Amino acid sequence: MTALFSQFQATMLELPWLFIFLAFIFSATIGSFLNVVIHRLPIMMKREWQQECNQYLNEYHKDIIAPIAGKLDKPLDNYPEKYNLVVPVSACPKCKTNIKPWHNLPILGWLLLKGKCASCDSKISARYPFFELLTGAMVATLAWHFGPSLQFLLAAILTFSLVALTGIDLDEMLLPDQITMPLLWLGLIVNLNGIFVPISDSLIGAVAGYLSLWSVYWLFKIVTGKEGMGYGDFKLMAVFGAWLGWQMLPLIILLSSLVGAVVGIMLIIYKKLNSGNPIPFGPYIAVAGWIALIWGEPIVHAYLATL
Known part of the structure:
Protein backbone atom coordinates (compact mmCIF):
# COMPACT_ATOMS: atom_id res chain seq x y z
CA MET A 1 0.00 0.00 0.00
CA LEU A 113 -32.03 18.94 -16.41
CA LYS A 114 -31.83 22.66 -17.24
CA GLY A 115 -32.50 23.43 -13.61
CA LYS A 116 -35.89 21.66 -13.58
CA CYS A 117 -37.28 18.39 -12.24
CA ALA A 118 -37.45 15.71 -14.95
CA SER A 119 -40.95 14.70 -13.84
CA CYS A 120 -42.85 17.86 -12.89
CA ASP A 121 -40.65 20.67 -14.29
CA SER A 122 -40.49 22.36 -10.90
CA LYS A 123 -37.45 24.59 -10.51
CA ILE A 124 -34.27 23.17 -8.92
CA SER A 125 -32.30 25.78 -7.01
CA ALA A 126 -28.99 26.86 -8.54
CA ARG A 127 -27.44 26.63 -5.09
CA TYR A 128 -26.89 22.88 -5.61
CA PRO A 129 -24.47 23.19 -8.55
CA PHE A 130 -23.02 26.32 -6.90
CA PHE A 131 -21.92 24.39 -3.80
CA GLU A 132 -20.60 21.56 -5.98
CA LEU A 133 -18.59 24.00 -8.10
CA LEU A 134 -17.42 25.90 -5.02
CA THR A 135 -16.22 22.74 -3.29
CA GLY A 136 -14.41 21.53 -6.42
CA ALA A 137 -12.73 24.90 -6.99
CA MET A 138 -11.61 25.26 -3.36
CA VAL A 139 -10.06 21.79 -3.19
CA ALA A 140 -8.48 22.23 -6.63
CA THR A 141 -6.84 25.36 -5.20
CA LEU A 142 -5.57 23.29 -2.28
CA ALA A 143 -4.17 20.75 -4.76
CA TRP A 144 -2.32 23.53 -6.56
CA HIS A 145 -0.98 24.96 -3.30
CA PHE A 146 -0.05 21.85 -1.30
CA GLY A 147 0.43 19.25 -4.05
CA PRO A 148 -0.11 15.51 -3.37
CA SER A 149 0.69 15.54 0.34
CA LEU A 150 -0.76 14.80 3.75
CA GLN A 151 -1.30 18.53 4.22
CA PHE A 152 -3.52 18.56 1.14
CA LEU A 153 -5.62 15.64 2.38
CA LEU A 154 -6.17 17.22 5.80
CA ALA A 155 -6.86 20.66 4.32
CA ALA A 156 -9.45 19.07 2.00
CA ILE A 157 -11.24 17.51 5.00
CA LEU A 158 -11.28 20.91 6.68
CA THR A 159 -12.61 22.51 3.50
CA PHE A 160 -15.44 19.99 3.11
CA SER A 161 -16.49 20.71 6.68
CA LEU A 162 -16.34 24.48 6.17
CA VAL A 163 -18.57 24.27 3.09
CA ALA A 164 -21.16 22.29 5.06
CA LEU A 165 -20.98 24.69 8.01
CA THR A 166 -21.35 27.70 5.72
CA GLY A 167 -24.44 26.31 4.01
CA ILE A 168 -26.09 25.34 7.30
CA ASP A 169 -25.33 28.69 8.94
CA LEU A 170 -26.73 30.59 5.96
CA ASP A 171 -29.96 28.57 6.16
CA GLU A 172 -30.43 28.11 9.89
CA MET A 173 -27.98 30.48 11.64
CA LEU A 174 -26.56 27.38 13.27
CA LEU A 175 -23.07 25.84 13.43
CA PRO A 176 -23.64 22.23 14.55
CA ASP A 177 -21.40 20.75 17.23
CA GLN A 178 -21.53 17.52 15.21
CA ILE A 179 -19.12 19.21 12.78
CA THR A 180 -17.24 21.86 14.77
CA MET A 181 -16.19 19.71 17.73
CA PRO A 182 -14.64 16.84 15.67
CA LEU A 183 -12.83 19.51 13.63
CA LEU A 184 -11.43 21.06 16.80
CA TRP A 185 -10.07 17.75 18.09
CA LEU A 186 -8.77 16.80 14.64
CA GLY A 187 -6.86 20.09 14.44
CA LEU A 188 -5.14 19.34 17.75
CA ILE A 189 -4.37 15.76 16.72
CA VAL A 190 -2.88 16.58 13.32
CA ASN A 191 -0.58 19.15 14.90
CA LEU A 192 0.84 16.68 17.42
CA ASN A 193 3.56 16.20 14.80
CA GLY A 194 3.49 19.83 13.69
CA ILE A 195 1.86 19.19 10.31
CA PHE A 196 0.62 22.79 10.09
CA VAL A 197 1.94 24.40 13.29
CA PRO A 198 3.67 23.22 16.49
CA ILE A 199 1.31 21.61 19.01
CA SER A 200 1.97 24.40 21.53
CA ASP A 201 0.76 27.01 19.02
CA SER A 202 -2.20 24.79 18.18
CA LEU A 203 -3.28 24.36 21.81
CA ILE A 204 -2.90 28.05 22.62
CA GLY A 205 -4.71 28.87 19.37
CA ALA A 206 -7.71 26.70 20.29
CA VAL A 207 -8.07 28.40 23.68
CA ALA A 208 -7.38 31.91 22.37
CA GLY A 209 -9.70 31.42 19.39
CA TYR A 210 -12.62 30.50 21.63
CA LEU A 211 -11.95 33.19 24.23
CA SER A 212 -11.46 35.95 21.65
CA LEU A 213 -15.07 35.88 20.44
CA TRP A 214 -16.40 34.75 23.82
CA SER A 215 -15.00 37.96 25.32
CA VAL A 216 -16.52 40.08 22.55
CA TYR A 217 -19.87 38.32 23.05
CA TRP A 218 -20.03 39.08 26.76
CA LEU A 219 -18.74 42.64 26.40
CA PHE A 220 -21.41 43.34 23.76
CA LYS A 221 -24.09 41.70 25.89
CA ILE A 222 -23.15 43.67 29.02
CA VAL A 223 -23.11 46.97 27.11
CA THR A 224 -26.22 46.47 24.93
CA GLY A 225 -28.14 43.68 26.65
CA LYS A 226 -28.26 41.79 23.34
CA GLU A 227 -26.49 38.70 22.02
CA GLY A 228 -24.18 39.64 19.18
CA MET A 229 -23.21 36.14 18.06
CA GLY A 230 -23.69 32.47 18.87
CA TYR A 231 -21.50 29.96 20.68
CA GLY A 232 -20.94 28.15 17.38
CA ASP A 233 -18.87 31.13 16.23
CA PHE A 234 -16.59 30.76 19.27
CA LYS A 235 -16.08 27.08 18.49
CA LEU A 236 -15.34 27.74 14.81
CA MET A 237 -12.70 30.30 15.78
CA ALA A 238 -11.24 27.71 18.17
CA VAL A 239 -11.12 25.28 15.22
CA PHE A 240 -8.94 27.65 13.21
CA GLY A 241 -6.77 28.32 16.24
CA ALA A 242 -6.21 24.57 16.61
CA TRP A 243 -5.42 24.08 12.92
CA LEU A 244 -3.42 27.22 12.14
CA GLY A 245 -2.08 28.36 15.51
CA TRP A 246 -2.72 31.48 17.56
CA GLN A 247 -0.63 33.64 15.22
CA MET A 248 -3.33 33.52 12.51
CA LEU A 249 -6.21 34.52 14.76
CA PRO A 250 -5.81 38.33 14.41
CA LEU A 251 -5.79 37.99 10.62
CA ILE A 252 -8.89 35.76 10.65
CA ILE A 253 -10.78 38.12 12.96
CA LEU A 254 -9.82 41.14 10.85
CA LEU A 255 -10.73 39.51 7.52
CA SER A 256 -14.02 38.04 8.78
CA SER A 257 -15.07 41.36 10.33
CA LEU A 258 -14.16 43.27 7.18
CA VAL A 259 -16.03 40.90 4.86
CA GLY A 260 -19.00 40.73 7.22
CA ALA A 261 -19.22 44.52 7.45
CA VAL A 262 -19.03 44.98 3.67
CA VAL A 263 -21.67 42.31 2.98
CA GLY A 264 -23.94 43.64 5.74
CA ILE A 265 -23.75 47.20 4.42
CA MET A 266 -24.47 46.03 0.86
CA LEU A 267 -27.49 44.02 2.02
CA ILE A 268 -28.84 47.08 3.86
CA ILE A 269 -28.24 49.34 0.86
CA TYR A 270 -30.04 46.95 -1.49
CA LYS A 271 -32.81 46.48 1.12
CA LYS A 272 -32.13 42.77 1.48
CA LEU A 273 -31.60 43.23 5.21
CA ASN A 274 -33.22 45.54 7.72
CA SER A 275 -30.92 47.36 10.11
CA GLY A 276 -30.72 45.43 13.37
CA ASN A 277 -31.67 42.06 11.88
CA PRO A 278 -29.16 39.27 12.63
CA ILE A 279 -26.92 37.81 9.95
CA PRO A 280 -24.83 34.64 10.29
CA PHE A 281 -21.17 35.35 11.10
CA GLY A 282 -19.95 31.78 10.62
CA PRO A 283 -19.56 32.01 6.82
CA TYR A 284 -17.27 35.04 7.15
CA ILE A 285 -15.11 33.25 9.72
CA ALA A 286 -14.98 30.22 7.41
CA VAL A 287 -13.92 32.31 4.40
CA ALA A 288 -11.30 34.21 6.41
CA GLY A 289 -9.93 31.00 7.95
CA TRP A 290 -9.70 29.27 4.58
CA ILE A 291 -7.81 32.24 3.12
CA ALA A 292 -5.45 32.13 6.11
CA LEU A 293 -4.93 28.40 5.53
CA ILE A 294 -3.39 29.08 2.12
CA TRP A 295 -2.17 32.67 2.09
CA GLY A 296 -2.04 33.52 5.78
CA GLU A 297 1.73 33.65 6.16
CA PRO A 298 2.37 35.77 3.01
CA ILE A 299 -0.36 38.21 4.07
CA VAL A 300 1.04 38.56 7.59
CA HIS A 301 4.61 38.93 6.31
CA ALA A 302 3.53 41.54 3.75
CA TYR A 303 1.68 43.48 6.45
CA LEU A 304 4.64 43.38 8.82
CA ALA A 305 6.96 44.46 6.01
CA THR A 306 4.85 47.58 5.41
CA LEU A 307 5.35 48.56 9.06
Missing part, protein backbone atom coordinates in the same frame (compact mmCIF):
# COMPACT_ATOMS: atom_id res chain seq x y z
CA THR A 2 2.82 2.37 0.90
CA ALA A 3 4.57 1.60 -2.40
CA LEU A 4 1.37 2.28 -4.37
CA PHE A 5 0.86 5.58 -2.59
CA SER A 6 4.48 6.60 -3.22
CA GLN A 7 4.09 5.75 -6.91
CA PHE A 8 0.83 7.70 -7.13
CA GLN A 9 2.43 10.66 -5.37
CA ALA A 10 5.40 10.61 -7.75
CA THR A 11 3.07 10.49 -10.78
CA MET A 12 1.02 13.41 -9.48
CA LEU A 13 4.18 15.42 -8.82
CA GLU A 14 5.19 14.88 -12.44
CA LEU A 15 1.68 15.77 -13.70
CA PRO A 16 0.40 18.51 -11.35
CA TRP A 17 -2.38 19.50 -13.76
CA LEU A 18 -3.79 15.95 -13.57
CA PHE A 19 -3.74 16.05 -9.78
CA ILE A 20 -5.60 19.37 -9.75
CA PHE A 21 -8.17 18.03 -12.25
CA LEU A 22 -8.77 14.84 -10.26
CA ALA A 23 -9.06 16.87 -7.06
CA PHE A 24 -11.73 19.05 -8.68
CA ILE A 25 -13.77 16.10 -9.98
CA PHE A 26 -13.62 14.19 -6.72
CA SER A 27 -14.41 17.26 -4.60
CA ALA A 28 -17.32 18.32 -6.79
CA THR A 29 -18.77 14.86 -6.16
CA ILE A 30 -18.27 15.36 -2.43
CA GLY A 31 -19.95 18.74 -2.86
CA SER A 32 -23.06 16.93 -4.08
CA PHE A 33 -23.12 14.98 -0.81
CA LEU A 34 -22.50 18.18 1.16
CA ASN A 35 -25.75 19.55 -0.31
CA VAL A 36 -27.49 16.64 1.39
CA VAL A 37 -25.70 17.36 4.67
CA ILE A 38 -26.64 21.04 4.51
CA HIS A 39 -30.30 20.20 3.98
CA ARG A 40 -30.75 17.14 6.18
CA LEU A 41 -28.49 17.63 9.21
CA PRO A 42 -30.53 20.55 10.65
CA ILE A 43 -33.75 18.56 10.15
CA MET A 44 -32.20 15.55 11.90
CA MET A 45 -31.11 17.78 14.78
CA LYS A 46 -34.56 19.36 15.14
CA ARG A 47 -36.20 15.93 15.17
CA GLU A 48 -33.80 14.79 17.86
CA TRP A 49 -34.47 17.90 19.95
CA GLN A 50 -38.21 17.46 19.60
CA GLN A 51 -38.03 13.81 20.59
CA GLU A 52 -35.96 14.70 23.66
CA CYS A 53 -38.45 17.41 24.64
CA ASN A 54 -41.40 15.06 24.13
CA GLN A 55 -39.70 12.37 26.19
CA TYR A 56 -39.08 14.85 28.98
CA LEU A 57 -42.69 16.08 28.89
CA ASN A 58 -44.04 12.54 28.85
CA GLU A 59 -41.95 11.63 31.89
CA TYR A 60 -42.31 14.74 34.02
CA HIS A 61 -45.20 16.82 32.70
CA LYS A 62 -47.93 14.43 31.61
CA ASP A 63 -50.53 17.00 32.63
CA ILE A 64 -49.22 19.29 29.87
CA ILE A 65 -48.59 16.74 27.13
CA ALA A 66 -51.79 14.66 27.50
CA PRO A 67 -54.24 17.35 26.24
CA ILE A 68 -51.95 18.09 23.27
CA ALA A 69 -51.38 14.43 22.36
CA GLY A 70 -55.11 13.73 22.50
CA LYS A 71 -55.74 16.15 19.64
CA LEU A 72 -53.14 14.60 17.32
CA ASP A 73 -53.46 11.68 14.91
CA LYS A 74 -49.93 10.44 15.61
CA PRO A 75 -47.82 10.26 18.78
CA LEU A 76 -45.64 13.28 19.42
CA ASP A 77 -42.41 11.32 19.51
CA ASN A 78 -42.90 9.32 16.30
CA TYR A 79 -42.03 10.29 12.74
CA PRO A 80 -43.49 8.72 9.59
CA GLU A 81 -40.18 7.53 8.17
CA LYS A 82 -36.52 6.93 8.92
CA TYR A 83 -34.53 10.04 8.16
CA ASN A 84 -30.75 10.44 8.00
CA LEU A 85 -28.05 11.40 5.51
CA VAL A 86 -28.70 8.25 3.45
CA VAL A 87 -32.39 7.41 3.91
CA PRO A 88 -34.68 8.32 2.21
CA VAL A 89 -33.13 8.59 -1.25
CA SER A 90 -33.07 12.02 -2.84
CA ALA A 91 -36.39 13.00 -4.41
CA CYS A 92 -38.14 16.03 -5.84
CA PRO A 93 -39.71 17.94 -2.90
CA LYS A 94 -42.78 18.74 -5.00
CA CYS A 95 -43.73 15.53 -6.87
CA LYS A 96 -41.72 13.13 -4.61
CA THR A 97 -40.20 11.36 -7.65
CA ASN A 98 -36.86 9.73 -6.87
CA ILE A 99 -33.93 11.44 -8.55
CA LYS A 100 -32.13 9.16 -11.01
CA PRO A 101 -28.41 8.53 -10.38
CA TRP A 102 -27.29 10.31 -13.59
CA HIS A 103 -29.32 13.36 -12.58
CA ASN A 104 -27.25 13.49 -9.39
CA LEU A 105 -23.99 14.00 -11.28
CA PRO A 106 -22.28 17.08 -9.83
CA ILE A 107 -22.91 20.24 -11.88
CA LEU A 108 -23.63 18.25 -15.08
CA GLY A 109 -26.83 16.75 -13.67
CA TRP A 110 -28.32 20.18 -13.02
CA LEU A 111 -27.25 21.39 -16.49
CA LEU A 112 -28.74 18.33 -18.20
Whole structure:
Protein backbone atom coordinates (compact mmCIF):
# COMPACT_ATOMS: atom_id res chain seq x y z
CA MET A 1 0.00 0.00 0.00
CA THR A 2 2.82 2.37 0.90
CA ALA A 3 4.57 1.60 -2.40
CA LEU A 4 1.37 2.28 -4.37
CA PHE A 5 0.86 5.58 -2.59
CA SER A 6 4.48 6.60 -3.22
CA GLN A 7 4.09 5.75 -6.91
CA PHE A 8 0.83 7.70 -7.13
CA GLN A 9 2.43 10.66 -5.37
CA ALA A 10 5.40 10.61 -7.75
CA THR A 11 3.07 10.49 -10.78
CA MET A 12 1.02 13.41 -9.48
CA LEU A 13 4.18 15.42 -8.82
CA GLU A 14 5.19 14.88 -12.44
CA LEU A 15 1.68 15.77 -13.70
CA PRO A 16 0.40 18.51 -11.35
CA TRP A 17 -2.38 19.50 -13.76
CA LEU A 18 -3.79 15.95 -13.57
CA PHE A 19 -3.74 16.05 -9.78
CA ILE A 20 -5.60 19.37 -9.75
CA PHE A 21 -8.17 18.03 -12.25
CA LEU A 22 -8.77 14.84 -10.26
CA ALA A 23 -9.06 16.87 -7.06
CA PHE A 24 -11.73 19.05 -8.68
CA ILE A 25 -13.77 16.10 -9.98
CA PHE A 26 -13.62 14.19 -6.72
CA SER A 27 -14.41 17.26 -4.60
CA ALA A 28 -17.32 18.32 -6.79
CA THR A 29 -18.77 14.86 -6.16
CA ILE A 30 -18.27 15.36 -2.43
CA GLY A 31 -19.95 18.74 -2.86
CA SER A 32 -23.06 16.93 -4.08
CA PHE A 33 -23.12 14.98 -0.81
CA LEU A 34 -22.50 18.18 1.16
CA ASN A 35 -25.75 19.55 -0.31
CA VAL A 36 -27.49 16.64 1.39
CA VAL A 37 -25.70 17.36 4.67
CA ILE A 38 -26.64 21.04 4.51
CA HIS A 39 -30.30 20.20 3.98
CA ARG A 40 -30.75 17.14 6.18
CA LEU A 41 -28.49 17.63 9.21
CA PRO A 42 -30.53 20.55 10.65
CA ILE A 43 -33.75 18.56 10.15
CA MET A 44 -32.20 15.55 11.90
CA MET A 45 -31.11 17.78 14.78
CA LYS A 46 -34.56 19.36 15.14
CA ARG A 47 -36.20 15.93 15.17
CA GLU A 48 -33.80 14.79 17.86
CA TRP A 49 -34.47 17.90 19.95
CA GLN A 50 -38.21 17.46 19.60
CA GLN A 51 -38.03 13.81 20.59
CA GLU A 52 -35.96 14.70 23.66
CA CYS A 53 -38.45 17.41 24.64
CA ASN A 54 -41.40 15.06 24.13
CA GLN A 55 -39.70 12.37 26.19
CA TYR A 56 -39.08 14.85 28.98
CA LEU A 57 -42.69 16.08 28.89
CA ASN A 58 -44.04 12.54 28.85
CA GLU A 59 -41.95 11.63 31.89
CA TYR A 60 -42.31 14.74 34.02
CA HIS A 61 -45.20 16.82 32.70
CA LYS A 62 -47.93 14.43 31.61
CA ASP A 63 -50.53 17.00 32.63
CA ILE A 64 -49.22 19.29 29.87
CA ILE A 65 -48.59 16.74 27.13
CA ALA A 66 -51.79 14.66 27.50
CA PRO A 67 -54.24 17.35 26.24
CA ILE A 68 -51.95 18.09 23.27
CA ALA A 69 -51.38 14.43 22.36
CA GLY A 70 -55.11 13.73 22.50
CA LYS A 71 -55.74 16.15 19.64
CA LEU A 72 -53.14 14.60 17.32
CA ASP A 73 -53.46 11.68 14.91
CA LYS A 74 -49.93 10.44 15.61
CA PRO A 75 -47.82 10.26 18.78
CA LEU A 76 -45.64 13.28 19.42
CA ASP A 77 -42.41 11.32 19.51
CA ASN A 78 -42.90 9.32 16.30
CA TYR A 79 -42.03 10.29 12.74
CA PRO A 80 -43.49 8.72 9.59
CA GLU A 81 -40.18 7.53 8.17
CA LYS A 82 -36.52 6.93 8.92
CA TYR A 83 -34.53 10.04 8.16
CA ASN A 84 -30.75 10.44 8.00
CA LEU A 85 -28.05 11.40 5.51
CA VAL A 86 -28.70 8.25 3.45
CA VAL A 87 -32.39 7.41 3.91
CA PRO A 88 -34.68 8.32 2.21
CA VAL A 89 -33.13 8.59 -1.25
CA SER A 90 -33.07 12.02 -2.84
CA ALA A 91 -36.39 13.00 -4.41
CA CYS A 92 -38.14 16.03 -5.84
CA PRO A 93 -39.71 17.94 -2.90
CA LYS A 94 -42.78 18.74 -5.00
CA CYS A 95 -43.73 15.53 -6.87
CA LYS A 96 -41.72 13.13 -4.61
CA THR A 97 -40.20 11.36 -7.65
CA ASN A 98 -36.86 9.73 -6.87
CA ILE A 99 -33.93 11.44 -8.55
CA LYS A 100 -32.13 9.16 -11.01
CA PRO A 101 -28.41 8.53 -10.38
CA TRP A 102 -27.29 10.31 -13.59
CA HIS A 103 -29.32 13.36 -12.58
CA ASN A 104 -27.25 13.49 -9.39
CA LEU A 105 -23.99 14.00 -11.28
CA PRO A 106 -22.28 17.08 -9.83
CA ILE A 107 -22.91 20.24 -11.88
CA LEU A 108 -23.63 18.25 -15.08
CA GLY A 109 -26.83 16.75 -13.67
CA TRP A 110 -28.32 20.18 -13.02
CA LEU A 111 -27.25 21.39 -16.49
CA LEU A 112 -28.74 18.33 -18.20
CA LEU A 113 -32.03 18.94 -16.41
CA LYS A 114 -31.83 22.66 -17.24
CA GLY A 115 -32.50 23.43 -13.61
CA LYS A 116 -35.89 21.66 -13.58
CA CYS A 117 -37.28 18.39 -12.24
CA ALA A 118 -37.45 15.71 -14.95
CA SER A 119 -40.95 14.70 -13.84
CA CYS A 120 -42.85 17.86 -12.89
CA ASP A 121 -40.65 20.67 -14.29
CA SER A 122 -40.49 22.36 -10.90
CA LYS A 123 -37.45 24.59 -10.51
CA ILE A 124 -34.27 23.17 -8.92
CA SER A 125 -32.30 25.78 -7.01
CA ALA A 126 -28.99 26.86 -8.54
CA ARG A 127 -27.44 26.63 -5.09
CA TYR A 128 -26.89 22.88 -5.61
CA PRO A 129 -24.47 23.19 -8.55
CA PHE A 130 -23.02 26.32 -6.90
CA PHE A 131 -21.92 24.39 -3.80
CA GLU A 132 -20.60 21.56 -5.98
CA LEU A 133 -18.59 24.00 -8.10
CA LEU A 134 -17.42 25.90 -5.02
CA THR A 135 -16.22 22.74 -3.29
CA GLY A 136 -14.41 21.53 -6.42
CA ALA A 137 -12.73 24.90 -6.99
CA MET A 138 -11.61 25.26 -3.36
CA VAL A 139 -10.06 21.79 -3.19
CA ALA A 140 -8.48 22.23 -6.63
CA THR A 141 -6.84 25.36 -5.20
CA LEU A 142 -5.57 23.29 -2.28
CA ALA A 143 -4.17 20.75 -4.76
CA TRP A 144 -2.32 23.53 -6.56
CA HIS A 145 -0.98 24.96 -3.30
CA PHE A 146 -0.05 21.85 -1.30
CA GLY A 147 0.43 19.25 -4.05
CA PRO A 148 -0.11 15.51 -3.37
CA SER A 149 0.69 15.54 0.34
CA LEU A 150 -0.76 14.80 3.75
CA GLN A 151 -1.30 18.53 4.22
CA PHE A 152 -3.52 18.56 1.14
CA LEU A 153 -5.62 15.64 2.38
CA LEU A 154 -6.17 17.22 5.80
CA ALA A 155 -6.86 20.66 4.32
CA ALA A 156 -9.45 19.07 2.00
CA ILE A 157 -11.24 17.51 5.00
CA LEU A 158 -11.28 20.91 6.68
CA THR A 159 -12.61 22.51 3.50
CA PHE A 160 -15.44 19.99 3.11
CA SER A 161 -16.49 20.71 6.68
CA LEU A 162 -16.34 24.48 6.17
CA VAL A 163 -18.57 24.27 3.09
CA ALA A 164 -21.16 22.29 5.06
CA LEU A 165 -20.98 24.69 8.01
CA THR A 166 -21.35 27.70 5.72
CA GLY A 167 -24.44 26.31 4.01
CA ILE A 168 -26.09 25.34 7.30
CA ASP A 169 -25.33 28.69 8.94
CA LEU A 170 -26.73 30.59 5.96
CA ASP A 171 -29.96 28.57 6.16
CA GLU A 172 -30.43 28.11 9.89
CA MET A 173 -27.98 30.48 11.64
CA LEU A 174 -26.56 27.38 13.27
CA LEU A 175 -23.07 25.84 13.43
CA PRO A 176 -23.64 22.23 14.55
CA ASP A 177 -21.40 20.75 17.23
CA GLN A 178 -21.53 17.52 15.21
CA ILE A 179 -19.12 19.21 12.78
CA THR A 180 -17.24 21.86 14.77
CA MET A 181 -16.19 19.71 17.73
CA PRO A 182 -14.64 16.84 15.67
CA LEU A 183 -12.83 19.51 13.63
CA LEU A 184 -11.43 21.06 16.80
CA TRP A 185 -10.07 17.75 18.09
CA LEU A 186 -8.77 16.80 14.64
CA GLY A 187 -6.86 20.09 14.44
CA LEU A 188 -5.14 19.34 17.75
CA ILE A 189 -4.37 15.76 16.72
CA VAL A 190 -2.88 16.58 13.32
CA ASN A 191 -0.58 19.15 14.90
CA LEU A 192 0.84 16.68 17.42
CA ASN A 193 3.56 16.20 14.80
CA GLY A 194 3.49 19.83 13.69
CA ILE A 195 1.86 19.19 10.31
CA PHE A 196 0.62 22.79 10.09
CA VAL A 197 1.94 24.40 13.29
CA PRO A 198 3.67 23.22 16.49
CA ILE A 199 1.31 21.61 19.01
CA SER A 200 1.97 24.40 21.53
CA ASP A 201 0.76 27.01 19.02
CA SER A 202 -2.20 24.79 18.18
CA LEU A 203 -3.28 24.36 21.81
CA ILE A 204 -2.90 28.05 22.62
CA GLY A 205 -4.71 28.87 19.37
CA ALA A 206 -7.71 26.70 20.29
CA VAL A 207 -8.07 28.40 23.68
CA ALA A 208 -7.38 31.91 22.37
CA GLY A 209 -9.70 31.42 19.39
CA TYR A 210 -12.62 30.50 21.63
CA LEU A 211 -11.95 33.19 24.23
CA SER A 212 -11.46 35.95 21.65
CA LEU A 213 -15.07 35.88 20.44
CA TRP A 214 -16.40 34.75 23.82
CA SER A 215 -15.00 37.96 25.32
CA VAL A 216 -16.52 40.08 22.55
CA TYR A 217 -19.87 38.32 23.05
CA TRP A 218 -20.03 39.08 26.76
CA LEU A 219 -18.74 42.64 26.40
CA PHE A 220 -21.41 43.34 23.76
CA LYS A 221 -24.09 41.70 25.89
CA ILE A 222 -23.15 43.67 29.02
CA VAL A 223 -23.11 46.97 27.11
CA THR A 224 -26.22 46.47 24.93
CA GLY A 225 -28.14 43.68 26.65
CA LYS A 226 -28.26 41.79 23.34
CA GLU A 227 -26.49 38.70 22.02
CA GLY A 228 -24.18 39.64 19.18
CA MET A 229 -23.21 36.14 18.06
CA GLY A 230 -23.69 32.47 18.87
CA TYR A 231 -21.50 29.96 20.68
CA GLY A 232 -20.94 28.15 17.38
CA ASP A 233 -18.87 31.13 16.23
CA PHE A 234 -16.59 30.76 19.27
CA LYS A 235 -16.08 27.08 18.49
CA LEU A 236 -15.34 27.74 14.81
CA MET A 237 -12.70 30.30 15.78
CA ALA A 238 -11.24 27.71 18.17
CA VAL A 239 -11.12 25.28 15.22
CA PHE A 240 -8.94 27.65 13.21
CA GLY A 241 -6.77 28.32 16.24
CA ALA A 242 -6.21 24.57 16.61
CA TRP A 243 -5.42 24.08 12.92
CA LEU A 244 -3.42 27.22 12.14
CA GLY A 245 -2.08 28.36 15.51
CA TRP A 246 -2.72 31.48 17.56
CA GLN A 247 -0.63 33.64 15.22
CA MET A 248 -3.33 33.52 12.51
CA LEU A 249 -6.21 34.52 14.76
CA PRO A 250 -5.81 38.33 14.41
CA LEU A 251 -5.79 37.99 10.62
CA ILE A 252 -8.89 35.76 10.65
CA ILE A 253 -10.78 38.12 12.96
CA LEU A 254 -9.82 41.14 10.85
CA LEU A 255 -10.73 39.51 7.52
CA SER A 256 -14.02 38.04 8.78
CA SER A 257 -15.07 41.36 10.33
CA LEU A 258 -14.16 43.27 7.18
CA VAL A 259 -16.03 40.90 4.86
CA GLY A 260 -19.00 40.73 7.22
CA ALA A 261 -19.22 44.52 7.45
CA VAL A 262 -19.03 44.98 3.67
CA VAL A 263 -21.67 42.31 2.98
CA GLY A 264 -23.94 43.64 5.74
CA ILE A 265 -23.75 47.20 4.42
CA MET A 266 -24.47 46.03 0.86
CA LEU A 267 -27.49 44.02 2.02
CA ILE A 268 -28.84 47.08 3.86
CA ILE A 269 -28.24 49.34 0.86
CA TYR A 270 -30.04 46.95 -1.49
CA LYS A 271 -32.81 46.48 1.12
CA LYS A 272 -32.13 42.77 1.48
CA LEU A 273 -31.60 43.23 5.21
CA ASN A 274 -33.22 45.54 7.72
CA SER A 275 -30.92 47.36 10.11
CA GLY A 276 -30.72 45.43 13.37
CA ASN A 277 -31.67 42.06 11.88
CA PRO A 278 -29.16 39.27 12.63
CA ILE A 279 -26.92 37.81 9.95
CA PRO A 280 -24.83 34.64 10.29
CA PHE A 281 -21.17 35.35 11.10
CA GLY A 282 -19.95 31.78 10.62
CA PRO A 283 -19.56 32.01 6.82
CA TYR A 284 -17.27 35.04 7.15
CA ILE A 285 -15.11 33.25 9.72
CA ALA A 286 -14.98 30.22 7.41
CA VAL A 287 -13.92 32.31 4.40
CA ALA A 288 -11.30 34.21 6.41
CA GLY A 289 -9.93 31.00 7.95
CA TRP A 290 -9.70 29.27 4.58
CA ILE A 291 -7.81 32.24 3.12
CA ALA A 292 -5.45 32.13 6.11
CA LEU A 293 -4.93 28.40 5.53
CA ILE A 294 -3.39 29.08 2.12
CA TRP A 295 -2.17 32.67 2.09
CA GLY A 296 -2.04 33.52 5.78
CA GLU A 297 1.73 33.65 6.16
CA PRO A 298 2.37 35.77 3.01
CA ILE A 299 -0.36 38.21 4.07
CA VAL A 300 1.04 38.56 7.59
CA HIS A 301 4.61 38.93 6.31
CA ALA A 302 3.53 41.54 3.75
CA TYR A 303 1.68 43.48 6.45
CA LEU A 304 4.64 43.38 8.82
CA ALA A 305 6.96 44.46 6.01
CA THR A 306 4.85 47.58 5.41
CA LEU A 307 5.35 48.56 9.06
